[in-house]
Amino acid sequence: MKIKVKVNGAWREDEVEPRLLLVHYLRDVAGLTGTHIGCETSICGACTVLVNGEAVKSCTLFAVQADGAEILTIEGLAPDGQLHPLQQGFWEEHGLQCGFCTPGMILASYQLLKRNPHPSPEEIRQGLEGNLCRCTGYQHIVKAVEWAAARMSS
């Protein structure tokens, strides 16, 4: 089945099987391996991408469901090599250790800051409840998002 999607600003058309998951499409067909596969059961959030501006778990969506949609993956946040404030925040505040959850964390944070540019630490934790991290204990992630929020509003 033919689908047409705009991935990180560029339209592409591909022939896919209906059962192909969006995360596998992004990684194996589009070659964008920044989106990670963690649990593949919509729990961990590592596969989070934005579809038409909304954060979704791409392991629990068929690629055909995204037909016609605009998709933003972690690669699309720094198109010309200039880090996005969220990426910079995770760097500055040590919001990662192994980095496996980071692309999903950053894209979930992206939606959070779009909806609420000045979140409290509690609101950041609620906004990231769909993303698991097994290294940081979350404290540094909350600080990274606060750093980005401050940078983006300055």
Add this chain to the structure above:
Amino acid sequence: MQAFEYARPKTAQEAVALLASEWGKSELLAGGSDLLSRMKDDVSAPQRIVSLSGVHELRGIAASARGLRLGALVTLDELETHPAVREHYAGIAQAVEQVGGPQIRNVGTVGGNLCQRPRCWYYRNGFGLLATYKGRPLVPDGDNRYHAIFGNEGPAYFVSPSSLAPILIALGASLRLLGPDGPRDLPVEQFFVTPKSEAEREHAIKPNEVITEVLVPPANGTKSGFYEILQKESLDWPLAMAAVALQMEGRRVEKARVVLGQVAPVPWPSAEAEEALKGKMVSEEVAEEAGRAAASKATPLSKNKYKVQLARVAVKRAVLLAAGLVKKGEV
């Protein structure tokens, strides 16, 4: 996951025509959170998936003097953030704001929340809705910590998983279904049934019917509240929940509706709790009494007595929230 044919109808009528007249052959796809999980585990293996994403008539929230009309494809996120829902139907907003996480609420829909299949781990591992092995029920002597504490005389022991159903029932909402013979309306309460055999479903929907909308009567000052108890606050399945709708004269309850969730194969209205509230001035003691009444007839299984206490507390806190005696986060 097994291969399937993917159909994208443009109207609800077309969707109905694409559905098979027997269970298992075809499945409706809205957000897909539950369906994809079942398909990955081979619990469901439809030959055809009918995607509703192009059926625009199923979208949209309309709030008017006639009440609230929710298209079946309204997402939980849209519902949670809608001003009229937050103002007049606080219990609905409270019920959806803890479903899954933000990513799940972005895709999860009203229709899908009502139609999701039970979380029972026997069912999810291929032992069928009634969880049997060689004709023997597995739940009574098995790991039944998450199973029913009401309505569990068998053969069904699973719990109804919908977070929206209890509050919709408490508010007197109904569903509109479209099938080959046209539309029909059904109170949400009657949509949930306890299956008596493996051939039956827990929903009073036919294999070739589609939920098109949910209709909630005008609030007219009805105060509603919802409280659920989870093992951990983030992204977890609730262990017990309670939805309460109160018609009040000042602080005195004229009429109460109390419906529990996650405690029985269907959303569980509690006539005992409703009776305990009727005519009373709401206070912490009265709310406590309603909780005690709600839990009084529970029949827990071998490993889920703790859920009786959770149900009791959920009712108490939902009453206090509905009456406005506490705010969310204070209970």
